[in-house]
Amino acid sequence: MTSEHHADRPHNTGRPRRPGGPGYGRTQDRDARTGRAPRAGRPASDPARQAAYEAIAAVHRDDAYANLVLSEILRGMGLHGRDAAFATELTYGTLRALGTLDLIIGDAAGREVSRIDPPARDALRLGAYQLLFTRVPAHAAVNQTVDLVRAVAPAAHGFANAVMRSISETSLDDWLTKLAPAYEQDPVGNLAVVHNHPEWVIRAFSEALGGDLEDTARLLIEDNQAPVVHLCARPGRSDAIELADEVGGVPGAFSPYAVYLNGGSPAELGAIRNGRAHVQDEGSQLVAAALLAAPLEGRDDRWLDLCAGPGGKAGLLGAIAAERGARVTAVEVAEHRARLVDQATAGMPVTVLPTDGRTVGRDPDLPEEGFDRVLVDAPCTGLGSLRRRPESRWRRKPTDLPPLTKLQRELLVAALRAVRPGGVVAYVTCSPHMVETQVTVTEGSRRSGVEVDFVDARPLLPAGMPHLGTGPTVQLWPHRHGTDAMFLAVLRRTS
Numbered sequence: 001m002t003s004e005h006h007a008d009r010p011h012n013t014g015r016p017r018r019p020g021g022p023g024y025g026r027t028q029d030r031d032a033r034t035g036r037a038p039r040a041g042r043p044a045s046d047p048a049r050q051a052a053y054e055a056i057a058a059v060h061r062d063d064a065y066a067n068l069v070l071s072e073i074l075r076g077m078g079l080h081g082r083d084a085a086f087a088t089e090l091t092y093g094t095l096r097a098l099g100t101l102d103l104i105i106g107d108a109a110g111r112e113v114s115r116i117d118p119p120a121r122d123a124l125r126l127g128a129y130q131l132l133f134t135r136v137p138a139h140a141a142v143n144q145t146v147d148l149v150r151a152v153a154p155a156a157h158g159f160a161n162a163v164m165r166s167i168s169e170t171s172l173d174d175w176l177t178k179l180a181p182a183y184e185q186d187p188v189g190n191l192a193v194v195h196n197h198p199e200w201v202i203r204a205f206s207e208a209l210g211g212d213l214e215d216t217a218r219l220l221i222e223d224n225q226a227p228v229v230h231l232c233a234r235p236g237r238s239d240a241i242e243l244a245d246e247v248g249g250v251p252g253a254f255s256p257y258a259v260y261l262n263g264g265s266p267a268e269l270g271a272i273r274n275g276r277a278h279v280q281d282e283g284s285q286l287v288a289a290a291l292l293a294a295p296l297e298g299r300d301d302r303w304l305d306l307c308a309g310p311g312g313k314a315g316l317l318g319a320i321a322a323e324r325g326a327r328v329t330a331v332e333v334a335e336h337r338a339r340l341v342d343q344a345t346a347g348m349p350v351t352v353l354p355t356d357g358r359t360v361g362r363d364p365d366l367p368e369e370g371f372d373r374v375l376v377d378a379p380c381t382g383l384g385s386l387r388r389r390p391e392s393r394w395r396r397k398p399t400d401l402p403p404l405t406k407l408q409r410e411l412l413v414a415a416l417r418a419v420r421p422g423g424v425v426a427y428v429t430c431s432p433h434m435v436e437t438q439v440t441v442t443e444g445s446r447r448s449g450v451e452v453d454f455v456d457a458r459p460l461l462p463a464g465m466p467h468l469g470t471g472p473t474v475q476l477w478p479h480r481h482g483t484d485a486m487f488l489a490v491l492r493r494t495s
């Protein structure tokens, strides 16, 4: 091993790195130790790769969300069109495939990736992704990566060159054969490496899919695809067919409000800018509409959204409330998210309460038995929307579950107290994890102190929708419905 193989170790061992501190400099920064600019007169790498590197580094360094940080970076660098699309593919693809990329890099480098200096490590991940998962020619992937490493971790460029060349000598299939355990001996371990998901997530998916590993594999494959952007045509303001014509999209398969967008930036659409539509997964539209489709006797004009931020479902409920003469109270505990709900529901009969949803009965605006329909779109692991949040499968941990499920139960209990006898509560998560779905619903309703009945949620979804199971709850799936894996339970308070 040459000395360069060791040159990428942290220089300031023992001290945590600050964001923007040495070793994490932006590609155009000067080298923190030598003060020299990287390869004077020559860009570190092309702008799309540079943007992708910055985004990946920010996700790992600052716990940033890829979608938010990438759009900021693209804006800051003035990247549009093909460059922006390439940067997005590189960022999302690298973050999704992280577990497998790290195994391969670790093998090629002869050391754990945790022992590679973070800037060099992120550049190598980006490079390995190009080599193994894209049609970028190998020489371009290697050279661009080495140039990038020269800029962000100058001492490691020789090491990076050796690792990239070693990775490029073997095809992805051969790497997977070498590093994945045999399916017959360890099916979950095999799927984890082959389809880029943590094992605990695969076990959770498999449990929710009745232990069917072939079906689970189909879900994992779907999770690795870039999702189609769905719009929601707001009732009373727009119509899905007209909107599809206007934006060059296609009306959705299930939700009467859904339009599938054929690429392009939704933020630039007139319909989004003037509040006739919003971006929202079709599954989210379906579960919000299901709450309003549940039969109800008596009063039906006081609706509550107990976890409203950033306001997607509140926007749909508010638009329908305007048509039906109802009023929505939208509760959101995080102030900045409550402001987003305000913006999302401008001009609708919606009152936003920036408060904790568990204060039902203690807050005069959240009286017990004060609402006819209540939505609890509970905070959750988000394992059902991994397509949209490429980093989250590696960031989430099983230890996230106990505090989240406690909060979910408490919010469901609050919802069951807020609804009047005879009224309905929809409990929704964008996670299919059974602990967040079935277990929370069973435990929450048991602890609420009120009597409830399950309402069969299947007839509350559009007629003819396939794969809705045996009820009374419904689990949607990316590989079956093209939606996020939304879970829906509808409960009627009977006492």
Ligand SMILES: C[S@@+](CC[C@H](N)C(=O)[O-])C[C@H]1O[C@@H](n2cnc3c(N)ncnc32)[C@H](O)[C@@H]1O
Binding pocket: 284, 306, 307, 308, 309, 310, 311, 312, 313, 314, 331, 332, 333, 334, 337, 355, 356, 357, 358, 377, 378, 379, 380, 407
């Ligand atoms: C899954 S998100 C809701 C998404 C939203 N319904 C939509 O469609 O845009 C859950 C939300 O619950 C909020 N939240 C968490 N704890 C809460 C609490 N105790 N009371 C009210 N909101 C809470 C989170 O800040 C987060 O915005």
